[in-house]
Amino acid sequence: MKKLLGLLILAFILISATISTVAPAPFHSIEGTWELQSFYNYDDGVNISDTVPTSDGYRQVKMYYNGKIMWSRHAPKDSLDWFGYGTYKITADSLIERLEYGSAPMMSALDTLRVFRFELELTEDTYSQISYDEEGNRTFSENYKRID
Template identity: 55%
Template sequence: MKKLIGLVFLMLILVAATTSSSSKLQTTPSIEGTWELVDFYNFDEEGNVTDTVPTADGYRQIKMFYNGKIMWTRYVPTDSVEWFGYGSYKTTDSTLTEKLEYMSASIRKIAPEFLEWNMELDLKQDYYTQIFIDEEGNRISSENYKRLDK
């Protein structure tokens, strides 16, 4: 009987440890998935948000991050110009780097062959902000996204 109680106790400890470690893994946010732009922030000289600019009616910008690759598209109902791109991305706890390898003709006209952005990243489970920084490290503006898939 003591062996049975000991075995049950050991199983409970193992189940609790497994549940605890798997819930920790689930709480670590990942940028992998599909995201939609919801609004923009502008920053002042001290790095504080000065205003929030919502997207216009009908405007949609979607980003997809999977296995180190990014694809994004933008639809603006009042604009016939196509905006999309494909490339690679890397993240750290606080940075996002996107490098476009393929892009629409409208972007190609204004961009070098390979376009790279290095941004500050604030990543949560269902929301992320990519913050654009100037040459001196000051925050300029941000794009703020919500997760579309889980």
């Protein structure tokens, strides 16, 4: 009886150790520097209806580090400066940016909205921040490539 009890306890310990060492699949880090490559439009809230590459000379760069975000945009046909700074948080499938300050045009926009919530598709070298409407349907996305 003692041997059977000992074997059961040993089996329980081995099974418990195996179960506790199985970790959930990790998701990639968004920390780093990213450059905008294109936009997707969704016409039905699910499927991509159009891909729009960035125009010549247009650059938008985002930097994520230690819970902070900074981004800037240069558009040759736009005389306004666009940049912003704030904090961010990600989960396996969402990105939340909370902007604290930015350029004058951005501060005008921030009067109405400071927290930006996106669906997130993140790989090691790319990510898409997908905007959605109040019903949860995808509307458009910004698609980035890691540059550092």
